Amino acid sequence: MEPPASPRRVTIVDVARHAQVSTTAVSKVLRNAYGASPEMRAKVRRAIEELGYRPLAAARGLRGRTYTIGVMLPDIRNPFFPEILDGVTGCLADTDYQVLLGPGCNGEKEEARVTEAMIDRGMDGLVLVAPVSPRARLEHVASVVPTVVIGRHSHSPKYDSVADDDVAGAALVVGHLAALGHRRIAHIEHHETDPTRIAEMPNAQRADGYRQAMRDLGLHEGIDVVSTSYTQQGGYEGAKELLARRPRPTAIFAGADIVAMGVLEAVSEAGLSVPGDLSVAGYDNTTFAALGQISLTSVDQAGREIGRNAARLLLERIEDRGKTSVQVKLSPTLVARRTTARPAG
């Protein structure tokens, strides 16, 4: 009575038979390959339509491509990453490629597992967003499959990279606060331990950019950096420490929005008001920052633009694996909101 559970998938053979041509011909049409006349293409396309044929990626992957791009995000929770993803998918929407994401992975081990899994699944290209793995690991991945790395300030000949200019971003914040009249501007950074990564990571760049901007503005004496981590907890602890200073800083530049959230919590707990007693700025311009209740001054990284560039570079590299690597550096912009104002007094 019931139709059989799995009515066997339509294959390229079915299409070929239905269109009265060879499987080779169908394959050529599928790939827009050379060697098929317009009439043939039309005939085959009709047959594909009529039969509802869809090529099986696994089978394609065995010989050619899987038409799949893998994107590795370090943390799904970070509201900055969806922007990047939108840029990537947007750029790939008109192509035959399909984007698949790895599950959030924090830590080298998880990263390795996910990248391996993607390679095993024959992905045609990988986009690694803010990976924490050492550079050698990234280069190994890139030697196996076309790869674009987002958010690392590295210049590898093996892969392309796209990143924001974090030094400039930090300078924007410092400049903004200084223009408001702040002198004692403190910074909360993410503590980096691994020496092989230290120069490449955005957090290090932001801290460097902060120091440099302070010096450039003649605020050398106001430099004050606390090392915790890019988490809400890290922001809370960092702020606790900074609020105990005498004299107290009049502004805190948190290295990430989530850090700023922790700062705001500590500040409110201390009975101080923002921006009356203290200005606070974040980084990433996440959804949090834009919320009316928070309205956090932050740095916007143009995530969509980053994603778009990454996708474009990846497609180019898939077409020509030997091409010389490219580094794209984009300029962030400042979004001033209600957590920053002139210092009191």
Place this chain on the structure above:
Amino acid sequence: MEPPASPRRVTIVDVARHAQVSTTAVSKVLRNAYGASPEMRAKVRRAIEELGYRPLAAARGLRGRTYTIGVMLPDIRNPFFPEILDGVTGCLADTDYQVLLGPGCNGEKEEARVTEAMIDRGMDGLVLVAPVSPRARLEHVASVVPTVVIGRHSHSPKYDSVADDDVAGAALVVGHLAALGHRRIAHIEHHETDPTRIAEMPNAQRADGYRQAMRDLGLHEGIDVVSTSYTQQGGYEGAKELLARRPRPTAIFAGADIVAMGVLEAVSEAGLSVPGDLSVAGYDNTTFAALGQISLTSVDQAGREIGRNAARLLLERIEDRGKTSVQVKLSPTLVARRTTARPAG
């Protein structure tokens, strides 16, 4: 000088040769299949280790499984979904299965594209989180590949479903507000148009639960529902409308946290204070809600538990595609925070 770009991947044949056995034997070991002695297993495993062999999922998929589970999330931005994802990956961590995510897809068309893509890629099972596609579509997917649906209150014989008891969740909120002394408790719902979906969608259930709870508590006259959408904008507009009522409601139950964010914005714009002039509650207990600056009373859906259940059911269904379908309904809990209090006067 340089090693060749792609030093050919290690295949099962290499392993077989290295271990001096047949490829069949290696395959058996890989799949823990019957017909291999302990010594043989040890020998093969050693060879795998020494050669760093990893099976190619694409090739496996052609005959057997790809050991890949696809998870479709409707919107990466919604901070509730990562919880579910954690539950799924956690449950699958000890297995050979790898989770891959579809990119955020809002709308039926995108959903169809992503599910098709996953099927084409030979995924062994699918987890669909809060899909908006009509039921017939879901059943079609489920007939092709083992599927678990999260967040739809449907009872299909073709797929398992896991959902929260949204009626109970709404009752928790109403009960909480009523216990605080509120009588005029308004609700902002997501407007559902499609009649085939209406009973299944969580938003409809929440609205129903709200009405029912109000009646049960004798607050029939206080029932007031505004239909907008589950977005910040929807919350903003809905609140505008509700704040214009005379008498004004003393509490607003937003159908989702993101809606509550819009409500808070409108309330603050109107010069009213929360919870002094108005209590506000959300739903989903997202990261937003927990932020100290927001501290929104919300309903926690135990996302991790949902994900865990979904993964478990999916594994069972992969093992036995014919098994009768199961519906799991979990109980939400209320998280009272600082946006709800006794009404003034």
Place this chain on the structure above:
DNA sequence: CGGCCGATGGGTAACGTTTTCCATCGGTGG
């Protein structure tokens, strides 16, 4: 008119696994 060439179409061997057999072998019950 013969040879060559570009355009078109197809035959067939991969690709790396799993699956379905079949063979062997030592032991065991009759």
Place this chain on the structure above:
DNA sequence: CCACCGATGGAAAACGTTACCCATCGGCCG
């Protein structure tokens, strides 16, 4: 001692697609 049996191992045929190469066929050039 023979037939049978469970345990073990392997040969070979799938799986659905693409890549490589060859065949054919007009037309065109010399």
